[in-house]
Amino acid sequence: MKNPHAEIDQLFKLAEEKIKLVENLDGLPFPAVNQLRYVAFHLLRAEFAPDEKHRESELRKAKNHCQRAIYDASEIGIMHYLNEFALFQNDYRTTTITDVVPDYLEHRRLANEARNFAASITRKSISDHCENQDDQYQKSGEYFEALRKNNEILQEARPELGKKIQRNRRYFLFAITGLTVAILTLIVTILK
Amino acid sequence: MSLIDTIKSIVALFPKPPVHTEKDRREAKRKIVARFATGNLSLQAGKYLTEKDINKRRERVLSHTF
Numbered sequence: 001m002k003n004p005h006a007e008i009d010q011l012f013k014l015a016e017e018k019i020k021l022v023e024n025l026d027g028l029p030f031p032a033v034n035q036l037r038y039v040a041f042h043l044l045r046a047e048f049a050p051d052e053k054h055r056e057s058e059l060r061k062a063k064n065h066c067q068r069a070i071y072d073a074s075e076i077g078i079m080h081y082l083n084e085f086a087l088f089q090n091d092y093r094t095t096t097i098t099d100v101v102p103d104y105l106e107h108r109r110l111a112n113e114a115r116n117f118a119a120s121i122t123r124k125s126i127s128d129h130c131e132n133q134d135d136q137y138q139k140s141g142e143y144f145e146a147l148r149k150n151n152e153i154l155q156e157a158r159p160e161l162g163k164k165i166q167r168n169r170r171y172f173l174f175a176i177t178g179l180t181v182a183i184l185t186l187i188v189t190i191l192k
Numbered sequence: 193m194s195l196i197d198t199i200k201s202i203v204a205l206f207p208k209p210p211v212h213t214e215k216d217r218r219e220a221k222r223k224i225v226a227r228f229a230t231g232n233l234s235l236q237a238g239k240y241l242t243e244k245d246i247n248k249r250r251e252r253v254l255s256h257t258f
Contacts, residue, residue, distance in 0.1 A: 023234050027234050027240045028235060028239065030240060031241075079250055079253050082253045083253055086253070111258040112257070118250070118253075118254060
């Protein structure tokens with residue numbers, strides 16, 4: 001069995017890392033920071049626990065709060081990038097994106113998957129009383145990372161998609177001008 | 193005193209009822225936090241997320257189909 005203090009230390013560092021990432025995106029996430037406050041609370045209680053059973057219970061709670069902090073921070077990141085994805089979709093709703101981003105459908109699938117994952121997590125399913133929440137916090141971290149990479153690619157594609165829209169607009173303008181000239185020529189010819 | 197000034201002074205006697213929206217209250221809170229925060233730069237800039245902010249965005253994003 002792993003040393004609980006070493007495990008908590010590792011999780012705490014990971015939680016801090018995620019919180020920093022989110023802080024740079026949207027601002028300091030209070031719910032995640034609060035969870036870390038509870039970690040300190042349970043660690044102190046473990047330190048002064050009357051017996052080994054209480055000590056273990058407090059350490060487990062501290063570990064769960066670390067995991068919850070990671071989940072909370074990751075979820076904010078997931079929501080941020082899903083929001084960015086929705087904005088991207090809205091901005092280029094009239095353009096074929098797959099010409100510029102060939103694996104766009106894969107990005108979309110991932111976004112829907114992450115959305116369904118976040119929707120499936122309820123506040124009760126992840127808490128300090130939960131026995132095993134390893135999967136949830138790890139998965140949320142993975143989605144956060146995957147969506148971050150996706151977002152980077154999509155933001156890179158913006159200038160190219162902008163050029164494509166500009167080109168299409170130019171073609172449309174040429175077509176309208178050509179059509180107008182043709183109609184005017186026809187009218188003049190008929191009037192003569 | 194011109195007619196316009198007279199009308200303006202009469203209208204000023206009956207001001208519109210003050211409106212304090214949720215947005216105004218939130219902005220006021222942010223300003224207070226930004227003013228009194230020390231140490232954390234995000235807090236000093238009034239850049240933070242509360243449970244309410246997070247849940248609001250969560251609901252909006254989760255109702256969207258990509």
